[in-house]
Amino acid sequence: MIHIRNAHEGEADLLSEIGLRAWQRAMAAMGESDALLDAARSAFVYFTQSSWLTITVAELNGQIAGWAARERLDETISDFWIDPAYTRQGLGSALLQRIEKDIAEQGFEKAAMQTHSGNTEAISFFQKHGYAIHWLSVAYNPKLDRDVPSVGLSKDFEPEGDGSYGPGPGI
Numbered sequence: 001m002i003h004i005r006n007a008h009e010g011e012a013d014l015l016s017e018i019g020l021r022a023w024q025r026a027m028a029a030m031g032e033s034d035a036l037l038d039a040a041r042s043a044f045v046y047f048t049q050s051s052w053l054t055i056t057v058a059e060l061n062g063q064i065a066g067w068a069a070r071e072r073l074d075e076t077i078s079d080f081w082i083d084p085a086y087t088r089q090g091l092g093s094a095l096l097q098r099i100e101k102d103i104a105e106q107g108f109e110k111a112a113m114q115t116h117s118g119n120t121e122a123i124s125f126f127q128k129h130g131y132a133i134h135w136l137s138v139a140y141n142p143k144l145d146r147d148v149p150s151v152g153l154s155k156d157f158e159p160e161g162d163g164s165y166g167p168g169p170g171i
Contacts, residue, residue, distance in 0.1 A: 029119060
């Protein structure tokens with residue numbers, strides 16, 4: 001059974017390990033993830049310890065299997081990580097649905113995220129859920145010593161109601 005909930009303060013180490021495993025899988029297309037592993041581990045530990053209030057957790061049968069974050073609590077999904085051992089079990093879809101609901105309830109009209117253009121699994125997942133690529137950017141990454149192309153994806157939320165004024169038909 002899938003359960004979506006807010007993160008707890010004491011879960012930072014577990015969340016950072018899940019994020020790191022998912023990051024390694026996403027970075028495989030870029031290569032050289034081993035060279036960045038220590039820096040990535042430190043970044044995940046710092047983020048999950050300092051920003052746990054912005055993290056939403058996905059559990060499967062009581063086991064934490066993924067998480068997402070909105071670092072600035074705006075329309076941007078800053079992190080979205082499903083443990084590779086738990087992919088293709090509906091966790092990502094359930095987690096994304098919850099994050100989108102939170103974004104919409106705060107009055108934002110769209111959700112947005114970005115990833116490197118080689119992360120085809122993530123891009124396909126978000127496109128399957130109604131996201132479209134809206135920009136491509138290439139920026140130099142000093143840690144990789146090369147240009148890295150990134151894509152920005154977003155999804156507009158449907159306005160509530162039917163878009164007409166006044167009472168509906170037959171009223």
